[in-house]
Amino acid sequence: MIGAFMAILNIQITNASLLNIEGGIGTGVDNGSWISTSYLIGEIVVIPLTDYLSRVFSFRKIMLVHATLFAVFSVACAFTHDLPSMIAMRGLQGFFGGVLIPMAFTLVFTKLPKGQQPIGLAMFSLAVTFAPAIGPTIGGYLTENYGWQTIFFVNVIPTTVMVTTLFFTLERHPMQLGLLREGDWFGIATMAIGLSALQAVLEEGNKDDWFGSPFIVKLAVTATISLSLFIVNELIVEKPLLRLRLLTSRNFGLGTIAAVFLGFGLFGSIYLLPAYLGQVQHYNAEQIGNVLAWTGLPQLILIPLVPKLMQRIDARYLAAFGLLLFAYSSFMNTAMSLDYSGDQFWIPNIVRAIGQALTLVPLSNVSLGSIGPQDAAAASGISNMMRNLGGAVGTAVLATIVTKREQFHSNIIGQWVDLGRGEVRNRIADLTSYFLSHGVTDQAAAQHQAIVALGNTVKRQALVLGYGDTFMVLGVVLLLSAVAILLTRKLKAGATASGAH
Numbered sequence: 001m002i003g004a005f006m007a008i009l010n011i012q013i014t015n016a017s018l019l020n021i022e023g024g025i026g027t028g029v030d031n032g033s034w035i036s037t038s039y040l041i042g043e044i045v046v047i048p049l050t051d052y053l054s055r056v057f058s059f060r061k062i063m064l065v066h067a068t069l070f071a072v073f074s075v076a077c078a079f080t081h082d083l084p085s086m087i088a089m090r091g092l093q094g095f096f097g098g099v100l101i102p103m104a105f106t107l108v109f110t111k112l113p114k115g116q117q118p119i120g121l122a123m124f125s126l127a128v129t130f131a132p133a134i135g136p137t138i139g140g141y142l143t144e145n146y147g148w149q150t151i152f153f154v155n156v157i158p159t160t161v162m163v164t165t166l167f168f169t170l171e172r173h174p175m176q177l178g179l180l181r182e183g184d185w186f187g188i189a190t191m192a193i194g195l196s197a198l199q200a201v202l203e204e205g206n207k208d209d210w211f212g213s214p215f216i217v218k219l220a221v222t223a224t225i226s227l228s229l230f231i232v233n234e235l236i237v238e239k240p241l242l243r244l245r246l247l248t249s250r251n252f253g254l255g256t257i258a259a260v261f262l263g264f265g266l267f268g269s270i271y272l273l274p275a276y277l278g279q280v281q282h283y284n285a286e287q288i289g290n291v292l293a294w295t296g297l298p299q300l301i302l303i304p305l306v307p308k309l310m311q312r313i314d315a316r317y318l319a320a321f322g323l324l325l326f327a328y329s330s331f332m333n334t335a336m337s338l339d340y341s342g343d344q345f346w347i348p349n350i351v352r353a354i355g356q357a358l359t360l361v362p363l364s365n366v367s368l369g370s371i372g373p374q375d376a377a378a379a380s381g382i383s384n385m386m387r388n389l390g391g392a393v394g395t396a397v398l399a400t401i402v403t404k405r406e407q408f409h410s411n412i413i414g415q416w417v418d419l420g421r422g423e424v425r426n427r428i429a430d431l432t433s434y435f436l437s438h439g440v441t442d443q444a445a446a447q448h449q450a451i452v453a454l455g456n457t458v459k460r461q462a463l464v465l466g467y468g469d470t471f472m473v474l475g476v477v478l479l480l481s482a483v484a485i486l487l488t489r490k491l492k493a494g495a496t497a498s499g500a501h
Contacts (some may be wrong), residue, residue, distance in 0.1 A: 001120075002162040003100030005127040006155050010074070010097060011039065011152050012135030012270055017143040024148055028081040037203035038087040040392060042094025044103075044199055045192050047385045048242050050099045051106075051377040053460035056179045060170040063103055070097040071159040078149040087490050097168065099343055099347075100153075101127075101303055102380040107375040109368065118307035118361065125360035127302045128387075132270045133296030134351075140289030187233045187241040194226030195389075202396035206403060243398050245377045246371065251488045252379060254366025258319075259383055260390035261481030262359065265326055267391030268398045268474050269295075273414055275402070276467045280460060281341045291342040294349040295356075302357035315362035316485055322358030330475035334468045335412065338461060369491040394477070406466035413458050427454060 014021060014035055021035055054062045072095040080086040104127065108120035144148040178358045198303055209217050234240040247253040273292060277283040283291070309318060323474045330354035333345070364383075431450030432443070439444040 001123045001127055003063075003070075003097075003292040004104035005131050006041070006122060006158055006162075007070070007097035007100045009128055009138070010132040010155065011036075011043070011267075012132040014156070015041075017139045017148050017151060020105040020143050020148040021086075021286065023350050025080060025082055025086050034083065034087050034204075034318050035090055037200060038091040039094035039205065040388070041096035041196050041199045042091040042231045044385060044388050044392070046095045046098035047102055047388065048191060048195075048381045049188065050102045051056060051363045051381050052183065052241055053099065053177075054103065054106075054377065055176060056183075057175050058173040059103070060166070060172055061175065061188055062099060063166055063170060066096045066099045067159055067163050067166070070100065071155050071163075072160075073271050074152050074155040078152040085219050097263075102377070102384045105364075105384060106377045107381040109380075110373055118310055118365065119304075120307050121361045121364050122303050124364070125306070125357075126299060128360055129303075130296045130299045131268065132266060134301070135357075136270070136274055136285075137289030137293045137296065140285035140287070144286035161328045176200075182239055182465070184233070184237055184239060184241040187230055187237065190226045190230035190233065191241065194223050194230055197223035197226065197394055198389075205396055206399040213477055241334055242382055244382070245374065245376060246379055246382065249370045249458065251370045251491075252367055252383075254484050254488045255363060256383055256386050256407040257322075257361055258481045258484040259367065259387040260393075261477050261484065263324070263387035263390030264364065264394030264397075265323075265330075265474060265478045265481065266356070266387075268394035269330070271395045272398055272402075272467065272470060272474065275324055275399075277342065280463055280467070281343070287342065288427040291349070294346055295353050298350060298353040299357045302354060303361070306358060306361045309358075310362055310365065314490060315365045316488055316490065318368060319359050319485045321481040322355045322362070323478050323485065325355030326359065327355075327478035327482070329355060330471045330478065332473075333471040336464050336468045336471075340464070351496075363485060366491060370489075394474075398474065401470045401473055402466050404466075405469040409462035409465040410459060413462055417454065424454075425469060439494075 016036060050062075057065075070093060073089050073096060074283050077086060077089045077093060080089055107123055108117055108124060112120045139151045140156070169360075201219045201223060202217055205213075211217055211220070231244065234244045235241050247256060270292070273295075274288045277288045277291060308319075331349045332348040332351065335339075336344075367383060368376070368379055374424060419425060419428075428447065428450045431453050433448045435446040437442070437450045440449060
């Protein structure tokens with residue numbers, strides 16, 4: 001669970017500090033997004049490989065080696081001095097850290113007694129929901145007080161504790177190198193190429209004007225062809241890398257759809273809040289982190305209580321109620337104004353925290369309730385990959401909606417900012433006087449600054465309205481997740497992923 005927490009934490013820990021990192025390695029804002037993209041590519045490629053790797057090299061060896069190298073490449077990120085080396089180190093950090101997420105999930109259903117599995121799921125839920133919420137808080141505080149390099153050292157002590165403990169407690173199993181000959185290598189290659197290209201499209205598309213960019217078009221074609229070949233291959237080969245047929249199970253299939261929408265909401269909300277506070281309210285990294293902390297901290301109290309609630313309430317209804325609260329918290333942010341900042345996010349963030357805390361444990365229980373223990377690792381890989389993919393799609397879609405809606409509202413507001421209107425002329429005159437009284441000596445220069453300031457006000461107001469519209473979309477997606485989970489079948493009493501048929 002420590003490993004899963006750290007791996008997920010590192011997805012978001014750089015978000016509030018990107019400007020500082022970009023300055024530190026001498027790259028521009030347009031290229032700096034690859035610092036996050038490369039980590040996500042490494043992570044999303046390795047998650048589906050985890051089940052196969054753990055069977056070939058043994059669960060213990062993969063866990064210990066990957067955890068150790070995750071910490072090594074984390075530290076290496078702090079010593080990079082240019083963008084290419086940072087991209088390489090972040091990609092390797094994501095690759096070696098990515099296995100820790102599904103393996104923590106698998107341990108719950110293969111090592112814990114049935115009665116303790118809800119507690120294990122609650123701990124995993126804490127990693128999945130608390131880590132991305134607290135990531136920008138930790139990253140922002142360290143960056144503002146000790147420099148951006150320090151955010152890459154936070155993994156060292158927890159990983160050392162985890163590796164040391166697992167070294168003495170995980171069972172030893174022989175490697176099965178013969179499985180390398182039976183590997184679905186065509187599936188591995190097409191999946192790695194397809195997911196890497198798709199992740200790059202999603203992360204870079206909005207910045208590069210989507211299909212107006214030849215680079216994005218090439219990546220999109222590559223992703224489409226590779227992933228199509230991968231899906232066909234997985235359905236016809238005798239020993240597929242991913243057992244996609246597990247999705248034909250009603251609860252697992254619908255649960256995975258719900259997980260995709262939940263990933264959209266989880267990672268999408270963690271993207272929107274820092275972006276709004278930074279762009280509109282000009283918060284620094286530490287201030288953004290302090291606002292987001294109120295999404296994470298209540299979960300520390302609530303999530304441990306969820307297994308008790310599941311003993312009394314149908315897991316489907318508990319998950320759906322949590323998703324409805326999560327959606328409501330998004331709808332609370334749809335009527336924002338220029339004065340809407342950290343204090344105004346306090347109540348929506350508390351509501352969001354409660355919703356998230358009530359969602360993941362029962363959702364995982366419902367989704368994996370019909371999956372036998374022999375399929376737990378495979379199902380874990382699919383579920384975690386799809387949730388992360390939903391997060392990548394969510395971030396890309398929401399970033400695009402913010403841009404498009406800001407342009408829409410800017411055009412609408414701009415129609416009323418006409419020099420033929422007295423209010424506009426009076427506003428420009430007032431601003432001109434302000435600049436003349438604050439050091440600008442030339443009338444024409446002061447008037448020019450006044451017009452620029454008025455244009456910035458229009459842009460900022462349009463941006464606020466655009467973010468409000470985007471929170472609305474986020475809420476609707478979370479409602480779809482609630483619908484998907486309500487369409488699942490009720491589990492038999494006491495059923496879990498390792499206990500159901």
